[in-house]
Amino acid sequence: MSSVKMLSYIKRDTPVHNLCGVTKLVVFLAWTIVCMLSYDTRVLLVTLCFSLIIFKLARIRWREVRFVLAFIGFFLLLNDVAIYIFSPEEGVNIYGTRHVLFQFSSRYTVTKEQLFYLFNVTLKYLTVVPVALLFLITTDPSEFAASLSGIGITYRISYAVSITLRYIADIQNDFHNISQAQQARGVDLSKNVSLKKRISGIASIAVPLIFSSLERIDLISNAMDLRGFGKHKIRTWYSARPFKTADYIVLAGMVLFVLVGLYVTFHDGERFFNPFVP
């Protein structure tokens, strides 16, 4: 169970790592918003190229992200197959033309439009991945809360996120202890026992975990209250970094990128890029 991998911060000294957390958060959000709004193949392809360049710049190694990429590749393949099964002519509806390449049956045709549509769906999902990975791997968790409050989110909520990031490891430890203790007492969660037994087994692990966490909530909130948390309207962050020239350049570039991306996508009043119309 402990072999489950999670993505996390990897400390390095690169231009991407050295950017202010606020900059990275803003870029990440703007990037995902453009990728969500646009369905323009050209915009998505350029975005993907850009993100791969930044990937190189941040010196992230292939083996550090390989497992996630395999996972997401599999997921996207499955998603494409599901779309095809449910709606083999979705592309025809979207692009308005019909170029049949060949057909399996009268319902399951293979059209150029459908292939192009599936390519776009995959691309759209894929474009966000490198940026999200970059953001996760290059942002120090303790700086992340500072960044959240930097973009205008109230520090109370930023602090909640910071607590989450801080306590995931502790709670995971608790979970392993409880789970092993219960397994030693004969709780079985495998497929060998009935569903009813499995549910009660899960409850016997989840309940102690939840109640110990509720105690933790009281403990931590008392400690915070005693230290006067929430007295003032704002608070400062130890790990906050000041803006540097690089940050201004990146932000300006991002604004330009968003404007151009949205203009190219929407200038003809359509979010799809249609190569089939002559």
Added chain:
Amino acid sequence: MKLNTRTIVAIGIGAAVFLVLNRFVSIPSGIPNTTINTAYAFLAFLAVLFGPIAGALVGFIDHALTDATAYGSIWWSWVIVSAFVGAIIGLAWKRIDIEKGIFGGKEILTFNIYQIVANAVGWGLLAPVLDIIIYAEPSDKVFLQGAVAGLANIVTIAVIGTIFLAIYAKTRTKTGSLSKES
């Protein structure tokens, strides 16, 4: 709106517990690739304990973090739905006085009505519509996906969420639970 310290900590710790439950505590249901997930039952539990704002934030933070750490990407459409479901179930917080240890037939019914409505609207309607708007996916597919996810969550919350709340209620001291010895 001022969040008090206890709610803030509850959101933080709650999100961490959700993440761990989501990652490790799931039961293979017998259908391939489909697991019964306790995490949403926990979200419902937390929402009843701490209210709609905590419910929404835990749903939001968690879904975003789970997506990001597992897939390296965030599906905002489903993240928004998780926040919505947390918020709606959280509305039951005013109607169920769990801190007084009261969780009988009436409260179980209230809790389940809220969670069924929240999941049905969230996964059955909001998630597919957002998927169509953002990703232009075929409507049959996303509605089926939503329905399956919603139904799975409703059943999990109805069984495991109710158990969590009932156990929690037992640990609270009821008012007037002491009787005078004769």
